[in-house]
Amino acid sequence: MNLAAQAHGFLSPTGVEIAFVLVGLVTLGAALVTVTTRQLVHAALWLVVALGGLAVEYLLLTAEFIAWVQVLIYVGSVVVLLLFGLMLTKAPIGRSPDADSGNRPVALAVAVAAAAALVWVVVDAFRTTWIDLDGPAQGSTDVTGEILFQHWVLPFEALSVLLLAALVGAIVLSRKKKEDEN
Numbered sequence: 001m002n003l004a005a006q007a008h009g010f011l012s013p014t015g016v017e018i019a020f021v022l023v024g025l026v027t028l029g030a031a032l033v034t035v036t037t038r039q040l041v042h043a044a045l046w047l048v049v050a051l052g053g054l055a056v057e058y059l060l061l062t063a064e065f066i067a068w069v070q071v072l073i074y075v076g077s078v079v080v081l082l083l084f085g086l087m088l089t090k091a092p093i094g095r096s097p098d099a100d101s102g103n104r105p106v107a108l109a110v111a112v113a114a115a116a117a118l119v120w121v122v123v124d125a126f127r128t129t130w131i132d133l134d135g136p137a138q139g140s141t142d143v144t145g146e147i148l149f150q151h152w153v154l155p156f157e158a159l160s161v162l163l164l165a166a167l168v169g170a171i172v173l174s175r176k177k178k179e180d181e182n
Contacts, residue, residue, distance in 0.1 A: 020060045027053030044082050051075045065141045081163060088174040 013021075030049035037043045051074045058067035148156070 016060055020057065023053055023056045023060065027057065040086055041083075044079060044086065047082070048075055048079050051079065063144075065144055078163070081167060085166065085170045088170045 027050050030046050030053060034043050034046040034050055037046065051070065055067045055070040055075065058064075058070055
């Protein structure tokens, strides 16, 4: 370990660590506004901010490939698909009384329970996992591609089928309304 690494401690964060925390707080705030706003279009736009913040976090972790995948797939495709669906279903632009069912305490309890379960599962799953610092960088394209094509092919295919079903559903909904009007 070199002298610079020895001098750096927990109470003396680097600029990257400070930026990571600040971007994380902005991303968390955008995510909270996304799920609490009563305007559907604003929720979709705040989702863009939250997903963009995640891409910046990946860049700060030097996982450039994952950051660009985040921008291209989630910010570019998923949010555009969501906005496309909002336009096809003629969702209200302003405040929507239908967007709030009055079950906020129950929803908050379920969200906290789900978050606690996710944290527990992730901590339990990776408790004995160690990163090989002598091997290739974990954020590199080579390692990421190998992991994606070995372990994550099925979830990606399932997600693509889900997005295709959402697009077909939006088209079917828009066609039925046009036929009813004639």
